[in-house]
Amino acid sequence: MANGMNEDIDIVNDGKPNLGDVFKSVLASFFGVQTDKNRQRDFQQGKPAQFIVVGLVLTVVFIFTVIAIVKIILHNSL
Numbered sequence: 001m002a003n004g005m006n007e008d009i010d011i012v013n014d015g016k017p018n019l020g021d022v023f024k025s026v027l028a029s030f031f032g033v034q035t036d037k038n039r040q041r042d043f044q045q046g047k048p049a050q051f052i053v054v055g056l057v058l059t060v061v062f063i064f065t066v067i068a069i070v071k072i073i074l075h076n077s078l
Contacts (some may be wrong), residue, residue: 016045019054026054030062 025042028034
């Protein structure tokens with residue numbers, strides 16, 4: 001799976017990652033999978049602040065999702 005799913009759906013915008021590409025890259029990093037091509041694009045042409053902000057937002061969404069699931073499970077088990 002060296003040529004991952006992200007490589008097949010890349011959109012070329014002067015080589016710079018757009019917001020959708022940043023989200024895909026951050027999600028790929030959550031799962032630990034990223035194509036070498038996208039990784040190089042992110043490090044060479046991406047802005048670190050974009051990745052940090054998107055990473056923080058997705059982390060907060062993940063935490064609240066886990067909390068909601070736990071509350072639902074605990075509520076239904078009583």
